[in-house]
Amino acid sequence: MNSQPNNPLHGVKLEEILIYLEENLGWKTLGEKIKIRCFTTDPSVKSSLSFLRKTPWAREKVEELYLKTKLKEAKN
Template sequence: MTVHQPNNPLHGKKLADILEFLVQKYSWQGLGERINIRCFTHDPSIKSSLKFLRKTPWAREKVEQLYLDSL
């Protein structure tokens, strides 16, 4: 059963898709400058960043907010 969330702009967006959008828009270096997280600044990859972001709510919130600001 899927709940419709019309006021949630992130509804239906996967974290991986959000991260790939941001990397394409800003590059890893630009992303690391905007959000100073080690997984963006030292040997970054989608896989390692997703692993960190899924475990760290404050970092995920920053990434989601940057995504919303970038739209």
């Protein structure tokens, strides 16, 4: 198995990221921070996963927000 010590997202599934963000920030805040419809109009993990898997730029924004949120949580 290849090790990726410099990749903080290695081994973290997109679904885990979405669930974490939804539980810690909520859909409303997600929609405010990342302006995409899957977070603002009838949001769900399933619909968001579908969109993010097909849209690299949106997935990058979600991953960045996840890392920032985890870092902020670690500091507290």
